[in-house]
Amino acid sequence: EAQVTQNPRYLITVTGKKLTVTCSQNMNHEYMSWYRQDPGLGLRQIYYSMNVEVTDKGDVPEGYKVSRKEKRNFPLILESPSPNQTSLYFCASRGPGSPQPQHFGDGTRLSIL
């Protein structure tokens, strides 16, 4: 089954403790991206990757890092999390060629205390 898998699904942690949210897709998609969803602000793009070793900033990249060492994985790294990064995070991927729909994971709810 084609899917985008995020882990963990839920995490409560404290300010400053580094964390990584993993994202993996099994569709051999080149394009992957991360979004955060906040009440009243909707979904906003954090980072995206067009292919292995190619990443770029989205609209709200501050405080986040990403890496794309393999095509299937696109982890989101919070080096020093802060309470304003408490949010619902989604990873997405998309196939190549003519307009393709983006496929989303089930989300990761992060709470930074």
Next chain:
Amino acid sequence: KQEVTQIPAALSVPEGENLVLNCSFTDSAIYNLQWFRQDPGKGLTSLLLIQSSQREQTSGRLNASLDKSSGRSTLYIAASQPGDSATYLCAVSIKAAGNKLTFGGGTRVLVKP
């Protein structure tokens, strides 16, 4: 800067009634428009994707239209069912920035039995 608006923010209808969900965007230079469904605690499920050159797309009881010149899209759901209760999001993409999606705030739909 592209802005996407969805009105109303919430909608409640009796089962069997047709649903009409509206989406407007400020910049008509879009690459495509996508409608998603989001269930509580779940990710986004892609419903329909309309390329900028198309006027509409259909899938079962769902029909989405696109009027790029006026910056509007409408999602019609025929003969609504309680299982259609969810939040519906529209998103537009531009060719730059890796086809980044800009989302509307969503319309929360409740279909009452």
